[in-house]
Amino acid sequence: MNQPALRCKLPSVGPCPPRVTSKIGRSLAACLYPGLCVLLKGDLGSGKTSLAREIGAALGVSGMKSPTFTIEAVHRVPGRDFSLLHCDLYRIGQPGDDAVFSSIEEHLASGDAALVEWGELWRRPPDSDRWDIGISICSESTRAFDLSAFGERAIAALGEAYAVMLDAVTKEAGC
Secondary structure, eight states: OOOOOOOOEEEEEEEEOOTHHHHHHHHHHHHTTOOOEEEESSSSSSSHHHHHHHHHTTOOOOOOOOOOOTTTTEEOOOOSEEEEEEETTTTTTSSTTTHHHHHHHHHHHHTOOOEEEEGGSSSSSSSSEEEEEEEEEETTTEEEEEEEESSHHHHHHHHHHHHHHHHHHHHHHTO
């Protein structure tokens, strides 16, 4: 019998002003590794795409935009041996959409990392090598971030990112 992956939920970060999103993105990007699945969760307009862009930019990927209509986009990460898959599951829900989940799983198995917007729509995401990042709208100009990790390696990596993130955001006024 398989044992469930270890899970770790960290204390929330925020509420934070928008300028802090880039610092959070850089902290997360520094600890992203091949095979990691990052599920970005939150209401429409909460900042999932902004955070994905910040993570991509910190990895040297430019021109990332939400793949709302194409569902997924693959970006080569300069100087790294993996690509970054960016998915948007907002339009998922039709018969045959399971092919999208199979595609994500194939990318992860091949060593790519994945940023998945609307991650809460994935019924059976990986149970290890996964971060869940919930973004909550606190006010028009502030957001809070809830962070969880699944699996030993993901927990260690998110713990490292969290320490850097807390240091960066506590230096910002209003966070």
